[in-house]
Amino acid sequence: xxxxxRTIAMAGLAIGLxxxxxxxxxxxxxxxxxxxxxxxxxxxxxAEKKVLDLEEAxxxxxxxxxxxxxxxxxxxxxxxxxxxxxxxVKFVTGKEPPAEAGWEMNPAKWDTKTKDKAEIKKILVxxxxxxxxxxxxxxxxxxxxxxxxxGHDMTTRAVLIILYxxxxxxxxxxxxxxxxxxITPPWSKDEKEHMPAKK
Numbered sequence: 001x002x003x004x005x006r007t008i009a010m011a012g013l014a015i016g017l018x019x020x021x022x023x024x025x026x027x028x029x030x031x032x033x034x035x036x037x038x039x040x041x042x043x044x045x046x047a048e049k050k051v052l053d054l055e056e057a058x059x060x061x062x063x064x065x066x067x068x069x070x071x072x073x074x075x076x077x078x079x080x081x082x083x084x085x086x087x088x089v090k091f092v093t094g095k096e097p098p099a100e101a102g103w104e105m106n107p108a109k110w111d112t113k114t115k116d117k118a119e120i121k122k123i124l125v126x127x128x129x130x131x132x133x134x135x136x137x138x139x140x141x142x143x144x145x146x147x148x149x150x151g152h153d154m155t156t157r158a159v160l161i162i163l164y165x166x167x168x169x170x171x172x173x174x175x176x177x178x179x180x181x182x183i184t185p186p187w188s189k190d191e192k193e194h195m196p197a198k199k
Contacts, residue, residue: 034140040160041135047167048128051081053186054174055124060117062181074177076111078120081170082127083110088163089134091149092142092156101126135160 055078066073072080086097087105097103101123104110114120143157175185 037135044164047171051171063115075115077173079111082123083107084166085127085131092159
């Protein structure tokens with residue numbers, strides 16, 4: 001039980017601190033308008049940090065690895081996270097991503113644009129900063145606004161929940177890819193250091 005409490009406390013601390021470390025390369029995010037936005041960005045930041053830490057841990061020579069034909073490679077999985085970040089913000093705000101992102105609603109083209117580890121990290125960091133800025137500036141009244149999401153009418157709030165699910169889905173995919181290549185996620189190493197010794 002003590003380990004569970006310690007883990008929860010450490011996770012809360014990490015979520016609170018991650019904004020200052022994960023976005024060093026991006027613009028400062030505006031404070032969220034309301035409780036939902038603030039809570040969403042808090043848990044989103046935890047997944048974001050793990051994505052960036054794992055991308056950093058995977059060597060360049062593994063970025064074209066894929067588990068089988070027709071399945072996204074490591075590079076493509078990371079690029080797809082950035083694609084989803086830009087796409088879902090566009091759905092909820094109606095605004096196009098920044099021109100410098102070079103984004104277009106073409107996942108097949110976007111996901112295969114590069115295999116370069118350093119370039120992919122820049123793309124991820126910029127897309128995460130875009131999410132923080134957009135959600136941080138979102139008025140509470142817009143959360144109940146209905147938008148068309150791939151042919152389905154749903155609230156902005158629902159699309160933002162999908163955004164959070166999307167980053168976690170592909171974080172899980174990236175963890176599986178890393179493990180298949182004998183790469184331990186950095187936060188798993190940290191967890192092992194804090195586990196009690198076996199008797």
